[in-house]
């Protein structure tokens with residue numbers, strides 16, 4: 001009789017290895033920078049689904065503010081950390097989320113007066129004042145109120161005693177790739193000063209994400225109170241400028257998977273061609289037979305466009321749902337079935353790996369010991 005359960009319940013591969021030592025060093029450097037700039041840092045956890053092991057590590061490294069685009073992640077962080085940390089929902093809330101936000105003391109980004117009014121009545125009912133961050137459009141064409149709407153919103157806020165403005169925020173380089181400039185910051189400073197005048201107290205100017213760091217490498221920031229970053233801390237890179245940040249470390253995330261086929265083959269040259277399994281037109285290059293390896297990891301687990309392989313003579317041909325295909329024709333190494341290959345993983349690849357239940361997560365680090373989940 002075969003056992004009812006598979007013999008190996010949690011396969012060791014594919015796996016995502018997280019190097020906590022590298023993350024700790026990035027945390028230390030970023031905390032020091034922010035301290036010297038007089039800016040408060042916020043860890044954006046959406047890139048790793050607010051994974052509890054990583055979130056706790058960042059809290060232990062010294063961060064006290066966290067932001068995520070998913071409310072369930074934030075509720076989990078509240079359970080993990082208690083009331084001491086500040087939590088932001090950095091995606092504009094859906095109406096059905098307002099009660100939960102208020103109950104868990106989570107600070108949402110808001111860009112509409114109607115939502116402020118609704119939050120006010122939710123908070124009035126619970127008796128718990130609701131802090132909010134006003135999202136301001138900074139030029140990227142994504143969320144945020146326009147500059148000319150601010151006076152109207154300020155007037156509205158004076159009628160909403162249960163809504164309290166924590167600050168204003170803008171986000172750049174996410175959608176249109178607009179990079180921040182000093183003129184953007186100048187305008188935000190004007191909004192902040194205007195609102196401080198109306199409200200009669202100080203509020204926070206918060207900017208994100210990683211793209212803002214480059215602005216301050218030469219001239220320290222002025223007037224900004226808070227920065228939200230994920231990419232710099234996790235990957236030591238700034239994709240908006242296609243660069244590695246020279247004062248941070250890369251390579252904290254490595255994805256490994258097993259080779260399940262090694263063969264020299266060639267896709268058919270003739271016949272009818274359709275689209276691939278994802279509706280894309282495959283790029284056909286008829287280069288003759290090539291040695292290919294198939295790796296047991298696919299689009300369901302990873303974004304193959306953000307995997308970096310250390311054998312420069314190997315190219316990633318593409319991926320199906322469950323295979324990654326590499327061309328190893330030019331390589332001097334001999335790849336065998338059963339070998340494990342590893343890739344440095346970028347933002348999208350790590351996010352997808354955390355989303356996939358098929359990818360084992362392994363944490364390595366001097367302090368934490370080694371753990372597997």
Ligand SMILES: *Cc1c(COP(=O)(O)O)cnc(C)c1O
Pocket residue numbers: 044046069090091171207208209210211228229230231232
């Ligand atoms: C994702 C995000 C960030 C962090 O961006 P990084 O480029 O990962 O540093 C900051 N703010 C908001 C609103 C975001 O959505």
